[in-house]
Each structure stands twice: as C-alpha cells, then as structure tokens.
Amino acid sequence: MTMKKTLTLAGSDTSGGAGQAADLKTFQEHDTYGMTALTSIVTMDPQGWHHNVAPIDVNLVEKQLDTALSVGIDAAKSGMLGTVDIIELGAKKFKEANLDKYVLDPVMVCKGEDEVLQPENTDAMRELLLPQALVTTPNLFEAWQLAGTSGPIKDIEGMKEAAAIIHELGAKNVVIKGGKALQHDKAIDLFYDGKEYIVLEGDKINTTYNHGAGCTFAAAITANLAHGKPVKEAVTNAKAFVTAAIKHGWKLNEYVGPVMHGAYNKFNK
Numbered sequence: 001m002t003m004k005k006t007l008t009l010a011g012s013d014t015s016g017g018a019g020q021a022a023d024l025k026t027f028q029e030h031d032t033y034g035m036t037a038l039t040s041i042v043t044m045d046p047q048g049w050h051h052n053v054a055p056i057d058v059n060l061v062e063k064q065l066d067t068a069l070s071v072g073i074d075a076a077k078s079g080m081l082g083t084v085d086i087i088e089l090g091a092k093k094f095k096e097a098n099l100d101k102y103v104l105d106p107v108m109v110c111k112g113e114d115e116v117l118q119p120e121n122t123d124a125m126r127e128l129l130l131p132q133a134l135v136t137t138p139n140l141f142e143a144w145q146l147a148g149t150s151g152p153i154k155d156i157e158g159m160k161e162a163a164a165i166i167h168e169l170g171a172k173n174v175v176i177k178g179g180k181a182l183q184h185d186k187a188i189d190l191f192y193d194g195k196e197y198i199v200l201e202g203d204k205i206n207t208t209y210n211h212g213a214g215c216t217f218a219a220a221i222t223a224n225l226a227h228g229k230p231v232k233e234a235v236t237n238a239k240a241f242v243t244a245a246i247k248h249g250w251k252l253n254e255y256v257g258p259v260m261h262g263a264y265n266k267f268n269k
C-alpha cells in the first residue's frame with residue numbers, strides 16, 4: 001500500500017490545538033502520511049497563558065527539510081516560520097524540490113494574543129513565499145499586512161481588493177478568511193484565482209473554542225491537494241472540515257479551547 005505524503009513546515013504548539021500538531025492530526029484525518037519540519041516551539045505560561053516562541057536553529061530546519069523532501073512529497077504547507085533565515089531556506093528548498101502543491105498559511109498572530117509575531121517576517125513571506133504558493137490562506141489581519149492596503153479590512157469589498165493584490169504578488173489562489181472577525185451572520189471566506197471571486201459561506205459558530213482553526217483549514221486544503229483534488233474543491237472540502245472542527249471545539253483549560261480536528265469524520269460522515 002502507498003500513501004499520499006504531506007509535509008508541514010511549522011511551529012509546535014505545545015497545547016496541541018494549532019501549528020504542527022493541528023497539521024499532523026488533520027493530515028491523518030485525510031488518510032495522508034504527515035511529515036514535519038519544525039521551525040519553532042511555542043510554550044504557554046501556565047498562569048495567564050501568554051505564548052513564548054523559541055525558533056529552531058536554521059541548520060536543523062535544513063536537515064529536517066532535506067530528510068522530508070528526500071522521500072518525495074505530494075503536497076506541503078507552511079505555518080509559523082520563526083525567522084527570515086527559515087523563510088529564505090523554505091523558499092529555496094521548496095523551489096529545488098519543484099513542489100507545485102504548496103499552501104502558505106502566513107501566520108502572523110495567534111488567537112487570544114495581541115502582539116504580532118515576528119513582524120520582520122512579513123516582507124520575506126511576501127517576496128519569497130507568495131510567488132511559490134498554489135494557495136495562500138491569510139486571515140483579515142494577515143491579508144491587510146501582505147497586501148499593504150491603507151487600513152484594516154472590514155468587508156467583502158475590502159477582501160476582494162486585498163485578494164487581487166495578493167494574487168498579483170504571485171499566489172495563484174487566495175483565500176481570505178473572514179471567520180469570526182468579519183461582521184456577518186455567516187463565517188465568510190473569499191476565494192480568488194485571478195478570474196473569479198467566490199464567497200464561501202459556512203455556519204458561524206458562537207464559540208471561543210476555535211484555537212487552531214486556521215492551521216486546520218490550511219492543512220485540510222493541503223491534504224485534499226495531495227489527493228489530487230482541484231484547488232476549488234480542496235478549499236470547499238476544507239471549509240466543511242474546519243466548520244465541523246469548530247462546532248465541536250472544546251475547553252482545554254480556562255484560557256484555551258482547541259477545535260476538534262477529527263470532528264468531520266466522527267460526526268459528518
């Protein structure tokens with residue numbers, strides 16, 4: 001038996017809901033063989049749950065990528081990247097591997113935290129990774145930062161404007177996640193492939209237990225692409241997968257509630 005192989009270049013969320021943990025669980029739920037190259041380790045203060053991010057040495061990231069890419073990867077994603085050096089390395093290695101199914105989740109913020117992680121990474125992601133991405137999945141804040149629009153994105157028109165700029169910067173397909181942040185009675189994401197804008201609607205779930213939703217969504221797109229699904233179908237399937245995961249989000253402690261990564265297969269099939 002052979003399996004489709006998926007790779008995530010991402011950080012470890014020690015709490016298990018987001019980052020590499022979310023990606024591997026999601027890859028598994030999609031019957032793909034998940035592999036990882038770790039960029040950073042995120043720990044939380046037991047009191048207050050403030051996140052601490054420790055990047056991994058770039059030479060060690062290189063060894064991980066060499067290991068994983070040597071087996072031949074069907075689709076890959078990146079999440080939290082840590083440093084500009086790691087972004088440059090990832091761009092170089094993915095290019096050398098001719099990885100055409102690459103999903104860039106341009107993680108700049110963690111939910112529940114106000115600070116922007118490593119703001120110096122934004123330019124490097126825009127210049128080096130966007131042009132290689134088959135799909136990119138910014139949230140409203142990340143889309144604003146990547147596109148450099150004049151102010152925060154507040155509505156679907158603003159999402160369209162940012163999506164066109166991000167597409168122009170080189171990403172072949174752009175999905176801007178409106179999620180909870182967008183004032184709307186549905187959970188809206190905007191898809192743009194350079195030709196048409198498609199508004200993806202999901203039930204908006206009234207919960208704060210959605211930690212890891214962004215990572216899970218991007219990992220589900222990646223796994224669908226690994227199985228050979230066309231991009232639009234991969235994104236639509238991933239939206240259903242993450243909506244179920246959020247619907248069954250649960251309380252880990254008084255500070256955080258992760259999504260249930262396996263909810264779609266458990267309850268929606």
Ligand SMILES: Nc1ncnc2c1ncn2[C@@H]1O[C@H](COP(=O)(O)OP(=O)(O)O)[C@@H](O)[C@H]1O
Nearest residue numbers: 139177179180187188203204205213214217242
């Ligand atoms: N409360 C919610 N109810 C339903 N879908 C949601 C909710 N929050 C986010 N989503 C969806 O989950 C996916 C991930 O989005 P989001 O959580 O906003 O990303 P990020 O974690 O990167 O900020 C998107 O498809 C978004 O529309």
Ligand SMILES: Cc1ncc(COP(=O)(O)O)c(C=O)c1O
Nearest residue numbers: 011013018019110212213214215
């Ligand atoms: C390692 C890591 N990657 C990514 C994220 C972003 O998570 P989300 O899927 O909620 O956007 C987090 C948030 O804590 C994280 O710790």
Ligand SMILES: [Mg+2]
Nearest residue numbers: 107139214215
């Ligand atoms: Mg995110």
